[in-house]
Amino acid sequence: MSRMQTTVRITLTALIIAALAACAVQPPRENAALRNLNNDLEEFRANTELSERVPLAVSDAERAVRAASAEGLSEAELSHRINLAAKRIEIARAEAFRAQAREQIDAVEAERTELLLRASRLEVEQARREAERALMQSQAATEEAERTRLEAMTAEELREEAARREQQAREEAEAARRLAEAQASEIELARREAELATEAAESMRRRLDYLELRETDRGVVVTLGDVLFASGETTLQPEARNQLGDVVKLVEGEPEKQIRIEGHTDSTGSSAANMRISRLRAEAVRDALVEEGIDASRIQAVGMGEDFPIASNESAEGRRKNRRVDVILLND
Amino acid sequence: MKPIRLLAAAAALALLAACATTPPDPAMLDNARNAISQAEAANAEEYAPIELRYAHERLQQASQALENERPDDARRLAEQAEIEAQLALARTRAALARAELQRKQEELEQVRADLVEVFGEGVVQP
Structure with a gap:
């Protein structure tokens, strides 16, 4: 180096x-x-x-x-x-x-697309099958129309029979219901009749005060006592016709006014029966007034039942007052 | 002996270059700023808030180092800010993709359930 x-x-x-x-x-x-x-x-x-x-x-x-x-x-x-x-x-x-x-997003999206595709193929296939079935059905129907006509008629008859029976059963049920109702009413009426009979004689003695007249907000009210009717009856007693004469004069004097006739009962008996009795009595009064020449279109007759007492139902005298028919000359 | 000399000289030069001081360049903060803007635009505030905050801090320090005429520190801090912002962006994008994936999976399940309801199990069997 x-x-x-x-x-x-x-x-x-x-x-x-x-x-x-x-x-x-x-x-x-x-x-x-x-x-x-x-x-x-x-x-x-x-x-x-x-x-x-x-x-x-x-x-x-x-x-x-x-x-x-x-x-x-x-x-x-x-x-x-x-x-x-x-x-x-x-x-x-x-x-x-x-x-x-x-x-992974791509894979998920691909799967979603695949699913939707498969579903739409299924949809198309279902629609095709349904169309085929409908076609076959209509063909079969045409071919067998003649042969099945009798059967079809029989079926029709069966349907009618079934409908008839159903209707019948409905009617029977309704009739039974009405019968039961009517029977209940009859029993009620009979019971009331017996009860009222004991008061009848006394009522007859007091017929002098059968007519009461008073002014109210609704109008002039004429109260007809129960003496107009025989006990338990809903038709006017023959002699009551004469006594309605005062009422007829009154309503004839006010020809512009509408007339409302309300039947009332005491609280004895079922309220349904009382409703019915009060209505029939109000209607009987209405019919009598119409017979006397009052325009029927002026008159409205309603049953009020036992719900509008004017006296206590505890005493016989109170109950007698509550059994009444009100004739109201309605204010405008 | 010439190769030895050349080699030695090259090595010396390389070493000198490696630790040579970079001249101060205000534009070097720009890369960091751009990266932060990009991350913020991608909603890094929500998905990578820690990285984003770190990037902001580094950028702030880089800016201070520039003012104090410490260019080497400034460059390193700016590079740290930039790469942290890039990381924030990448993590935000990953989170967004995962969220989207979950959404798509739920949609797929819904479609599957709907189709099964209409067409029966058969529609989801391959």
Whole structure:
């Protein structure tokens, strides 16, 4: 080895050392953070299910790891580059997750499309089958129309019979219901008749006060006592006709006014029976007035039942007062 | 001996270049700013708020370092801000895709249930 060569070598070596010293280079030693970084990258690359979806992001990360692995970096620059490279790996991972989700979205959408397609094929097939069935049915119907006419008629008759029976059963049930109702009314009437009979004689003696007249908000009210009717009866006694003469005169004197006739009973007996009796009695009075020449269209006859007493139902005298027919000359 | 000399010189140059001070460049904050804007536009505020905040902090520090004439620090902080914003963006997009996937899966289940109701189980069997 010549002298000169030795000098050159020494100079070069000194230069390199100076340069290294000038920017405080890291000694080329194993760096734990760098090792971890490489491990991270390797791990991600090995997970091909993720890494193969994002080749660009992987190569960015590889480049960043190489930049961090360069020799001669300052402490600050080394940790900065390790930091950057670690973030690059994180970014690649996030992008891979995104790509994975997007792929699954595509698969879900494809499945949805496939399902809808299958459904529409089924729909078409169903419609076709139904059309065929309808056609076959109509053909069969045409062919067998003649042959089944008798049967069809029989069926028609059966239907009619069934309908008739149903109607009959309905009518029977209705009739039974009415009968029961009527029987109840009859019993009630008979009971009342017996009761009223005991009062009848007395009532007859008091017929003088059969007519009462008073002014009310509704109009002039003429109250006809129960003496107009025989006990339990709903037709006027023959002699009552004469006594209605006063009423006829009264309503004839006010030809513009409407007439309302209300039948009332006491509280003895069922309210349904009382309603019926009061209505029939009101109607009997109406008919009598019409017979005497009062315009029927002026008159409204209603049964009020037992709900509008004018005296106490506790005493016989009160009950007698409550059994009445009111003739009202209605105010406008 | 010429190759040895050249090699040594190259190595020295490379080392010098590696740690050479970069001249201050205000435009280097621009990349970070752009990356943050992109992340925010993708709604990172909702899906990657921590990363986004970190990126803002780094950008702020980078800006301060520039003012204090610490260009190396400024460059590194700007790069950190930029990559953090990129990470925020990537994570936001991943979250959005996952949300969309879930929505699509629910829709698919609905369609499946509707079809089964109309056509019976057969429609969902392959």
